[in-house]
Amino acid sequence: MTKITSLPALLFALAAVAHAASIDQIRLTASEIAAQESGGAGAGTSGVAGIETTVLLGDPTKTGLYTIRLSIPANTRIQARTHRDNRTAIVVSGIWYFGYGRVANEAETKSLPAGIFYTEPGGVAHFAFTKSEPVVVYITGVGPTDTVYLTTADDPRSN
Numbered sequence: 403m404t405k406i407t408s409l410p411a412l413l414f415a416l417a418a419v420a421h422a423a424s425i426d427q428i429r430l431t432a433s434e435i436a437a438q439e440s441g442g443a444g445a446g447t448s449g450v451a452g453i454e455t456t457v458l459l460g461d462p463t464k465t466g467l468y469t470i471r472l473s474i475p476a477n478t479r480i481q482a483r484t485h486r487d488n489r490t491a492i493v494v495s496g497i498w499y500f501g502y503g504r505v506a507n508e509a510e511t512k513s514l515p516a517g518i519f520y521t522e523p524g525g526v527a528h529f530a531f532t533k534s535e536p537v538v539v540y541i542t543g544v545g546p547t548d549t550v551y552l553t554t555a556d557d558p559r560s561n
Contacts (some may be wrong), residue, residue: 446545462545467542467545474536485548487543487545497514
């Protein structure tokens with residue numbers, strides 16, 4: 403598994419440029435991030451069982467800048483969904499298979515290894531999955547955020 407050690411600094415620099423509002427001074431090492439409280443599905447996440455969410459900055463349920471860390475287990479599939487806010491993301495470890503479209507189609511994905519930056523434009527449907535290894539992704543947006551599945555039957559929160 404490949405990891406990027408300077409990712410928090412890069413992420414916070416990108417976030418500062420994206421949003422001019424005042425934020426707290428935060429410096430977190432990889433071990434400090436790992437020690438942060440994490441939980442299952444939170445605001446702006448897929449709701450898929452096994453995915454752990456750690457809020458690193460802000461509150462995704464409220465107005466303002468936020469950053470979340472998603473830890474996605476191996477062999478996880480997330481169906482097509484949208485979010486109301488524009489989001490940026492960086493793959494920290496593993497290979498994330500990510501695609502844009504209204505139907506989760508493996509042929510439409512691109513493999514995104516550690517160090518890759520991608521976007522989740524507001525209202526644009528996207529989907530993702532992992533294969534044999536877990537993945538960690540940092541996502542930054544300006545809340546409040548949400549998650550809306552294109553097909554209700556695909557929403558794990560309602561099953």
